[in-house]
Each structure stands twice: as structure tokens, then as C-alpha cells.
Amino acid sequence: MNLLIKGGRVIDPANKIDKVMDLLIEKGKISRMAGSIRSENCRVIDAAGLIVVPGLIDMHTHLREPGREDEETILSGSEAAVKGGFTSICAMPNTSPAVDKEAVVKLILSKAEQAGLVNVYPIGAITKGREGRELAEIGELKRAGVVALSDDGNPVENSRIMRRALEYSRMFDLPIIAHCEDKNFSAGGMINEGRISTVLGLKGIPCFSEENMVARDVSLAKLTGSRIHIAHISSAGSVRIIKQAKKDGINVTAEATPHHFSLSDENLRLFDTNYKVNPPLRTGQDIDAIKKALADGTIDAIATDHAPHSEEEKDVEFDYAPFGMTGLETALGLAIKELVEKRILTVSRLVEKMSLNPARILRLDKGRLDPGSDGDLTIIDLNKEWTVKKEDFKSKSKNSPFIGEKLKGIAAMTICRGKVVYEK
């Protein structure tokens, strides 16, 4: 069925549009945008008072399938995504088996198709088994449909292999998404190294662990002339390195997660394992630096690093709990609360970070509302106040430290390829 979205504030940063108008989707594609559109045979959606934007894209999602279907499946992850306002998600390859073969890519794509809710873009492993030793068959992965390469969860520790990965991937125009962590520094660490780790007696992960690898990776990007995307920036030092690298003309982009700009290590006071993430939550100064970097463009994208974990796995001693928090369903609310409400970003800039820029980095034909483009839209209610509730999560895992938190702003409707896939 065709959709006519009436009277919404349409924001499309790619085309510098920000005005109230109607938008018509026919046969899954955006066909017209105008002050007032009349059309027969379509579902009319009243978007008065709401914001209509290109569908949000999460370039960093862990879907856990194949391997840990008890924590998340491609279906449950898709449901969580559309509830969070995402029309596209990129599936990180640290599944079991890892996404280092055509067959795994195909499996993900076919499960995503069956789920039929969002566009799922697999990310392939850089190295076989994500072990950092030999390059994966990147050509095969590309043909199977991956949009980027990453060993996420692991850094590629060996600089020579990282160099080869950057050089080799360039032939396929695939960006390398770097999980920057120097494991010699982070080994055994659980939270940010600093005052809080000292008081709690938990082994710390110094910012240096990340910054050392960010510095190496931008140097390698310079050496090879290849593209690199730095995942989940957590520290002010990393921001400085990226800012300088961009100034030097190095082809580097970066993302930050909602939890890294909303929470600090102070939140770990009660040893709540839902706050245990990698890279760890840093300090207030790091939060300020990340916010500033989002505003000045040093950080290009907001990505969730959605990392679902079962309650049994998280409900153990802090040392034994896995890293990661669920993120798809709270990302938009947190971004609005922390960035839009606090006037760090306008709504249009936010859409850039959550849709247009991820599409650009990954060369996806998404993130903009050009006539003829896919009907991927998110309708946002900026003023809706809501409380994060455990029972409302669509994700199979509820490992969110934001449960009980009041947020402002939520996806009212998610439309993917012209189909309403979620409505509140």
C-alpha cells in the first residue's frame, strides 16, 4: 500500500530540507515531497507535530545470530531496531562462526529477509576467525554482500596485517572499521583506569589502550591511503588524534555510542554489570570531548554498539560479566536528551550522524529523501516523554543500565522500503 505522510516537519540534511510538508511513498519508493499532496489509494499518516527523517542507520549492531540465539536473533534484533527507529542496521561479524565466509553472509541476509523488517547489512571479518593472523577472503565477502570489514571485539594487533588489510580492502572499496584496543594495556581491565577504578579496586583500562591503537590506525591509513573508520570512540585523547588526522587529510571517520556520551565511570559505583562495556565508560571530561567532537564534525556518526547479553551472563561477579549493553531501543531517546535538548546538535545534525553519514561511510544508497530513493523513513516524536522499561524491550536481552530512566523523544513510526514496520 502506498503511504501519504501529511503535515510532518520533513528534515533531510542531504538536501538541506527542513520544512513542514507532505511526503508520498509509492511502490516502496519516495515519489513526491510537496507542501500539500493529494493522492488516492493510499494510507494517510498524520504526522502533524512530528518529524519525518530518512530512516536511521546503525552502523554497529551485534545480532548474535548465528551462535547465541538465546541472546538475540536476527528477527528479535530487527524488532528492536525498528522500535528504536532504525531502518538499516549493520551486523558485526563476531558471531559464532564469525562472518568470514560467504555462507555466513548468506545466512544473515536470508534470515534478515525472512524477518522482513529492516535492511541488514553484514560486516565481514578482516581476518579469518577474527584471529588477526590471516586476511579473510575479502573478495568473496564483498561479492556475498558485506559493506565493511571489522574484527570488532578484537583489534588487529599485528600492524603488518592491519596494513595489508587496509591495502587489500581498498580494491573492494570496503572501509575497515577498527576496534581500537591495545590488549597489552587492557588485559584483565574492566572499567576506566582512574579515580573510580582505584576506589573500587577494579582493574582499569587506561585511555592509552584505545589512543595507542587509534594513533596507529590513522598512521596506517595515511601510509596506505585507505579508508579507516574508528569504532566507539571513548576518550578525549582519541578525539584529539582523529581531529588532527582529519586536519592532515587522512581518510578517517569515527563513531561514538550513546552510552559513551551519556554515562561516565561514576555510574559504576554500585558494581552494576550493565555498565560494563568495552571500551569502558570514561570521565565527564571525555564525555564533554565526545559531545564537542560530535558538534564540530570530528565524530561523524552515532552508532549503538548494541551488545545484547543474557541476564544469567550479566548477573554474576563484575569480573566474570561480559562487556556490552543493549542499545538499539534507547539510542534515539538518549541522543535527543543528551545532544538535541542540550543544544549540542540540531535535529538536522543529529539525522546527519544517525543516517546520512553512516550511509556515506558505508556507501549505502540511503540516508536521504531524494525522489526515487527507497522509502526508508523514521517519524520522530521529539516531545514524547517516556520511561525505559524492562518489559518493553523487543530485544531478547534487557541488559540496559537505562531501565527506569526518563527520556524525551522516541520513534513514533518506522517505515522501511515503503512498509510500516513499526508504529507506536
Add this chain to the structure above:
Amino acid sequence: MVKWNRKDLLGLEGLSPAEIKLVLDTAESFKEISTRQIKKVPALRGRTIATLFFEPSTRTRASFELAAKRLSADTVSISSSTSSVVKGETLKDTARNIEAMKIDIIIIRHKCAGAAEMLARAVSSGVINAGDGSHEHPTQGLLDLFTIREKKKKIKGLKVAIIGDILHSRVARSNIWGLKKLGAEIVICGPATLMPPEIEKMGVRVVYDLRKAVKQADVINVLRIQKERQDAGFFPSLREYSREFGINKEVLKDAGKDLLIMHPGPINRGVEISPDVADGQYSVILDQVTNGLAVRMAVLYLLLGETKVKL
């Protein structure tokens, strides 16, 4: 007069100075019981106290068990080898099972920081932290405070030096919180590799020269050095450690005659402390052990509370 309103004793960080003083004052009255011929009072008769030790420590456990017995409580001890943790049961399951046995207080020792906190949230029984990783060891902190107060008649204004592996030491953290709250001045000293980052923000002064650290100290608390730290590369050798940071006669040559030397035990004689100092005139190491019993009796008594104990 302050009242004890807490279910648990997890650390000294969260206690007020008045609460700490309450424990110390209560311990004073309990110390006398141990000097009687019949070392037992009926205060906690009918109460059950479980010790749940995931890390071996005969001394701390014995001290807690004896404290419970002197208050006429029943005790049961569950060690990690006899508990089902090895069979994959979680800490919470273990705790709930213990709770199903209607136990009033669980005393936990665990190698993970935060384990006591986690347990306290999971059960309605009282929880006493008997050491959680490198986090806190509150009864050790309290018995150190008690010993200092007993010998010096005050804590405010005293200069206390804590020497050794501060990074991994829960004793150091509990000592720092307790001493700061009661107004002592703290200097810490040890290899820079064993100094936690931003420790100054806990209100202490860091000194790397042992002689400077102990100069004019009223109390020196010597921490145990674990030999494994050498293997992990924190310092080059035990020999070098003991030359740089070992407490011996020579280091103490200018000490005042009422200096106190403390050590949480067990001692590595000849490493962090020389035998003649450990057994010498300044040492109050055995007083610490005696006082530990009184402090633990006080803590058990306060947690189960005057109001909570009905005869």
C-alpha cells in the same frame, strides 16, 4: 547517640565518622568479654551466621567464627571447595540457598571486587564483607582503627604511613577511608608500579622514598607483599623490594618511642618487614589479632542489633 541502621557492612567508604566510632565503642565493651574466664555472652543466641569464603583465609574466618561463638550464635562455614560454585552454581544461587536455611548474616570473602555488594543486593540477610578483591576489607580497617585508638587514645591528627602494594590492597583502601574520616593524616609509599592512579584524590599524600614516608610517623602500617607480583613484573625482585621498601631497624632509627608498627598478616618475614621489627618494641601485630575479635563481635552485634535481638 548514633544508631546502627544498616543491613550490611560492605566497606568503610560509605560509613559516617559517627558510625565508625559506634563500632569502635561497641568493640571496647566486647573486648572485656574475652578476658573473662567464661568468654561467652548470650547476645546472639539463636542466631545463625554463615561464613562463605571463596578465597582461603584461615585467620579471618577463625576470627569471625570465634566472634560469633562468643556471642552464642550458631555458625556454619561454607568454603569454596565445599560450595557448589565449582559445579557452575552462581554466587547468587549459593546465596539464596544459604538464605533458605534462614541464616541471619553471611560473611563473604571473594576475589572479585563488588562481590559482597552484589550479594547484599540479592539477599535479605545481613552481609559482611570480609574482603572483596582489591576493594575493601572493612573489619580489618576497623580493627586497625581500634588498635590505633587504643594505643594512642586518639586518631585525629596522627600521621599514618601505609607501605607496600597499595594497588591490590583492600586493607589499604579501608584504612584510608577510615583514617581520613577520623581525621588522620595519611602518607602512602610503595613502588610506583603498585600505586593506583589518582590515589591522591582519596586524600592521601604519595611518597616514594621510604625514609621520608616514615619520618615522624605515629603509625606505620606495613602491607603484605605477594610474591606473585614479582612474576607479573611489578618490581624486579623480592630482594630489591625489601631493600627499597622493607621496614627494618635501620629505617626506623629515628623513630619516636611510641611508634606503632602494624601489619594485617600473614607476614613475609624478611621481605616487607624484618623479623626483629615484627617482634620488636613497636609492633602491635598481635594486638591487632586480639582486637580483631572484639571488632568482629561488635559488628555482628550491631548488624543483628539490640532492637533486632529479642529474648
